[in-house]
Amino acid sequence: MDSFFPYICIAGAAFITTLVLVPPVKRLAILVDAVDYPSKRRVNTKPIPRMGGLAVFAGLVVACALQVTGTILWDWPSALVPHPSMSINYYLLGVSFCIIVLTGAIDDIFTLTPKVKLAGQVAAAIVAASSGLTVGSIVNPFVSGEYLSLGWLAYPITVVYLVAYTNIINLIDGLDGLATGISAIASITMFSFAVLAGRGDAAALSIALFGTCIAFLRYNFNPASIFLGDSGALLLGFALGTVSLLSVSRTAALTSLLIPLIVAGVPILDTLAAIVRRKRAHVSIGQADKGHIQHRLIQEGYDQKQAVLLIYLWCILLALGAAAINQVGIEARIVIFAALLACSIAFAMRLHLFEPVLRHHYNPKTHKDEIVTPDDPAFAEEEQAAEHNKKAHGKE
Template sequence: MEHWVPYILLFLSALVTTLLTTPLASKIAWKVGAIDYPEKRRINKTPIPRMGGIAVFLGLFVALLLQVFGYRYLGWPFSIMPPRSRAISYPLLGLAMLTIFVTGLLDDKFSLKPHQKLFGQVLAATFAACSGLVIGNIVSPFTGEFIELGIWTYPITVIYLVAYVNIFNLIDGLDGLASGIAVIASFTMFIIAFGGGRFDAAGLSIALAGACLGFLKYNFHPASIFLGDSGSMLIGFALGTISLLNVTRIAGLTTIIVPLVIAGIPIIDTFSAIVRRMRGHVSIGQADRGHIHHRLIAEGFDQRQAVLLMYAWTSVLCIGSYVMTQVTLWPRIAIFFLLFVISALFCRHLHLFEPVLLHHQDPDTGDDTLITPDDPAFKAEEDKLEHHSHHHLH
């Protein structure tokens, strides 16, 4: 039991801190004008403050202070302090976390342009990679040989972290959705990290679970505050960091797949959005109402039901990912394939890859406009796209 005490205290410190500071984050958001007002694409019907990331960040920060104190004075295991075999600069990793948080704060307040936001994300990921948090060499599960990334180690790590940030940023579309998925994902990563002796990953993941659970009290439907980019980007970056702490330096290829399965829903949502927009010949950055949560609402689920269904789907993926870490290669591949098929059937049922926006040239004005399925011209444009697709195939 004594082995669990530090982690229980880390969890509780982050949970209580976030519970106490979320009302403060709400006041700050109102004061600086970081508010989500109702509009066509948004679900909320009333103005909601969006700087919840402040409370999540403070929860993680207090847990960090407690960890340092516990390590130095109470004989806790290293959850932040590295062993000799691990050359990671934790102050630089902390700077990376601060950078992503500040980028999100600035976006919440000023609505940064996409390239400005991307710059902050890349800068934070670069700090993390320079701290020693890199994917490193990969072991082939079939031959046991090393796949050396060499000079590509750092750019691949940066791309991985930036991708993790953005998939969680995109999934944050319903009350309690991103924060709840983060609780399930981070708790799963904690169990995997603790079982594998990766105590730094275990410490960060259990603190993140506590912070997100504390925030969920205010964020579950009907939400009184949103994560904002300060929260969703921080959570995505923290989960990406935890997944890399679990596999740093040398990793099995299937081990790297596990954190991707855990984040399966945000990854599916992002991938389907890219495919959907490419099929509709619209910009990949063009917002639409084709995300998983939009589709579930359109199916007749209310906000709570849609979120709980996505929690359940995430839980299935997380249980599967944990079992994958406990079995040999071929059962692991079989489980991955089963989870893939289940998710694929769900995606097909929700029509996730079908466009909800199409480019259309107005015959009267000649202007290039976006149309939705509600417009009479949508069906004609869709048929035209299908015709072109078949023509190219033949």
């Protein structure tokens, strides 16, 4: 129990800091007009301040400061020791977190263009990779004792991985408490893996992330009084991606790389479905729509709380599956992974996640190609036309 005492303190510090700072952050968000106003794409029916990520970030900062203080004054195990398989500059890694939060906060206030926001994410990921946070080689799953060296590719692969992980949380942030709760489930799961692997840095960061997420849920669960905003959603995704990389060796087994992806399986599947859905609709993959998991559940008749709790249960199932994979042999791992994948795909198909909700439509009045949604009469007309064409081709 004594070995877990520092982690309890770190989680508690993150929890209390975030809990105390959310109210002033709400006032700040309103002051700078970082507010989500009701619209067709949004579920909220009244203006809600965003930029809650600042309170989450403050919780992480205080937790890290406590970890350093505990190491100096109370002989806590240091999380800032050289990584057993990576040479990491933790201060440079901290700078990357500042960049991602700053990018999100600016977007919350001024609404950046997608390219500018992506540039901020890439900059943060590049700094993180420059700090030494990379996987240098992967164990060859087909030949025992062999390694596949990534060489210079380790850096761009790390950048792409972190940017992707950052965005999967951002994309699923559509209902009160959804992204925060998913991140809490993922972080506590990754904490258990980090402790078992003896990764003190990953364990400290993940337990701090868990504490701050639980505190933020106090204000963010339905009915939410504040949203994460991009400052929070980008931070949570970036932090989870960082923890997942800290938890593996520089020479990583394929399984150790798959486990964090399984833990974040729900937002990953939702992101994949969004790409497929928008490609099928012939629109940009960056074009927002209401076809995400949370939207589909609402359309099925669930209210916000029910939809969020169902997704939580799905995430917990995947987390338990990942924990099981971490403890069994290769044959059992394959069976468990296949079962989790089959169940997730079946659920996705049941919710029609891969079916388009956005289409292009030529408007004869404006003489322009416009995007239509199921709410527009043009969408129904296209459905009827498509059905008519199918029948006509069938007769031919």
